[in-house]
Amino acid sequence: MSFSVGDAIEHLLVDEAGRIWVGHFDENPIGIRRWSATGRPTWMSDDARIPGLFDCHALNVSGTAAWACPYTDFPLVEIRPDRRRRPVRVRENQVRGARAVAVHGDRVAFYGGYGEEQDRLVHAELGEASVEQTDAGLLTLPDGSCPGRRRVAGRGSRIHVQADPFTEWGVLDLSS
Template identity: 30%
Template sequence: MEWPPSCNGVACFAPDGAVIEMPSWPEEAGLIADCYALTVVGSGVWTSPYTDFPIVRFVPGQPARWWRSELTGPKAIAVDGMHALVAGGYGDDAARLTLVRLQEPGDGQDAGMVITWRMPLRAALPVQNEWAPVWEPPALLAGRGDTLHLIDDGKWHQWRVADAVTAFGDAMG
């Protein structure tokens, strides 16, 4: 039986459409039911999937690396070196933007939260119930390499990981 590309939870493809063999999903990172946030950096991918929302790095030919995360429901991730910007979440955290430090070697350490702030999203009023969105969904919220992009209310915002590290320092080390 031939397994589909998605059997590992995350699949990567070459420019010609061929499936790129990726390392196995680290079982200790929990289950992967849905890929909430994903970005490509160099020859690898970074993701933060549902259900436990770890931050996981896949590079062909290398073992998967992963970090535990307290951030639930992230919608976008951008990575530069050992830092990441993680955006979005559930409820009021939909406007959350967090700078995290990823400790070496990446075999289950905690992703240390350096600082959290709010993205400029528009409030969704009136809130109908506890499950209703608190913020209007933006036109775009995506990570591309080392940069997070938000397009909302006709404005394009960008946050680079290195700029956040420079501005806020690195309280984790």
């Protein structure tokens, strides 16, 4: 079976129930969508009132929930479509430009940013309505250098980083 989930795809992750989460970038202002394994849309960000959602900068799927940091306002958005009460929770966030996010309990980590902050790693705690930064630094490779060109992905409590020449993945795990 095959089906289209659109174009301008920045992130594509599958949750533990086999549903496909897609985060689009700004050439396709669809935002964030969840699809069944058979290609039926089961949730769309269109009516979720997520502020400044023009580009899904970071997307993480953990269990059956998704977490996102959308451009332009970069709130941390918790998406639990199967929950009747508050299926979407938006927390104010001062971390701009993160390319990956990891969540474990009430702790969160953001990786990336703009310009000199491209290797920034921010630790924070989840509040009722906001994310409170607790620490920030630079992510470095085992040899002490910064990753440079890299691929990143957030998945549950982990941020995966693959630096050029793209032969190995490094993992930051909030649960350890």
